[in-house]
Amino acid sequence: MTGTRVAVAGTFGPLHDGHRNLLGTALKYADEGLIVGLTSDAFARASRTREIPSFEDRRAALETAIADLDDWGREVEIRRLTTEHGIVTDEPDIDALVVSPETAPELAAINETRRERGFDPIEGIVAPYVLAADGERISSTRIVRGEIDEHGRIRE
Amino acid sequence: MTGTRVAVAGTFGPLHDGHRNLLGTALKYADEGLIVGLTSDAFARASRTREIPSFEDRRAALETAIADLDDWGREVEIRRLTTEHGIVTDEPDIDALVVSPETAPELAAINETRRERGFDPIEGIVAPYVLAADGERISSTRIVRGEIDEHGRIRE
Numbered sequence: 025m026t027g028t029r030v031a032v033a034g035t036f037g038p039l040h041d042g043h044r045n046l047l048g049t050a051l052k053y054a055d056e057g058l059i060v061g062l063t064s065d066a067f068a069r070a071s072r073t074r075e076i077p078s079f080e081d082r083r084a085a086l087e088t089a090i091a092d093l094d095d096w097g098r099e100v101e102i103r104r105l106t107t108e109h110g111i112v113t114d115e116p117d118i119d120a121l122v123v124s125p126e127t128a129p130e131l132a133a134i135n136e137t138r139r140e141r142g143f144d145p146i147e148g149i150v151a152p153y154v155l156a157a158d159g160e161r162i163s164s165t166r167i168v169r170g171e172i173d174e175h176g177r178i179r180e
Numbered sequence: 181m182t183g184t185r186v187a188v189a190g191t192f193g194p195l196h197d198g199h200r201n202l203l204g205t206a207l208k209y210a211d212e213g214l215i216v217g218l219t220s221d222a223f224a225r226a227s228r229t230r231e232i233p234s235f236e237d238r239r240a241a242l243e244t245a246i247a248d249l250d251d252w253g254r255e256v257e258i259r260r261l262t263t264e265h266g267i268v269t270d271e272p273d274i275d276a277l278v279v280s281p282e283t284a285p286e287l288a289a290i291n292e293t294r295r296e297r298g299f300d301p302i303e304g305i306v307a308p309y310v311l312a313a314d315g316e317r318i319s320s321t322r323i324v325r326g327e328i329d330e331h332g333r334i335r336e
Contacts, residue, residue: 026182147205149276151303
């Protein structure tokens with residue numbers, strides 16, 4: 025037991041093996057529970073032009089993936105995330121945030137806000153990228169574009 | 181048990197509360213052992229103009245700090261680090277590297293080398309900075325300059 029309460033956040037749609045790796049890492053370390061911040065439709069769509077599956081569809085796919093990946097019987101709570109640093113700057117009792125290499129630089133601002141609010145800073149756990157068959161990373165954008173499938177296989 | 185074999189690296193001299201936080205984080209997650217890469221004198225001095233305590237002095241202080249911080253009875257091995265990405269790119273059986281926010285960007289290059297060598301990429305665990313009494317971070321450079329002590333207290 026490391027006594028770690030973990031958070032992870034994202035849009036998770038379409039869900040792919042990069043997300044699964046992020047969730048698997050989060051579950052592995054979350055021996056005191058995992059909070060998954062799932063972006064609201066409004067928040068997810070505000071920064072993107074591509075189509076985003078609905079919150080309920082994304083939540084259902086997320087629940088299936090978590091059930092598949094959870095080898096430890098972790099306590100998992102999915103919450104609606106409506107702002108970039110929501111949940112992790114509002115909850116004192118989080119120890120670590122699992123992030124992709126792309127979002128790791130956000131940790132500094134998150135911890136600055138936490139310190140301002142009198143909360144302890146949190147650790148960041150950076151899960152490595154999962155690469156597609158072409159050696160580029162798997163992303164929902166690439167899947168929506170039709171370049172790869174959710175496992176990173178090239179679509180012709 | 182998360183089954184995590186952890187590495188951490190640094191010069192650790194003069195040892196301060198930021199190092200202690202890094203080591204405490206590493207120990208917490210290292211349920212399958214911790215490798216501490218301690219820079220050789222030649223490597224530590226190559227990139228710095230300030231005085232660096234000798235390897236043996238740094239190793240002794242490190243061992244004392246680890247004994248103080250190890251609440252879990254972890255298996256710990258201190259090794260001499262002679263190149264920037266040594267140990268973590270040479271050892272297949274490492275799962276995570278504990279880093280400061282400053283060195284977190286190195287993870288991408290480390291994992292690129294690991295993938296080239298056929299090793300699994302590793303997770304990065306980013307321990308937050310520890311702040312001195314003036315709100316700036318604690319660093320060995322600041323201690324050597326006489327600005328703060330090893331606990332971040334201001335020296336007048």
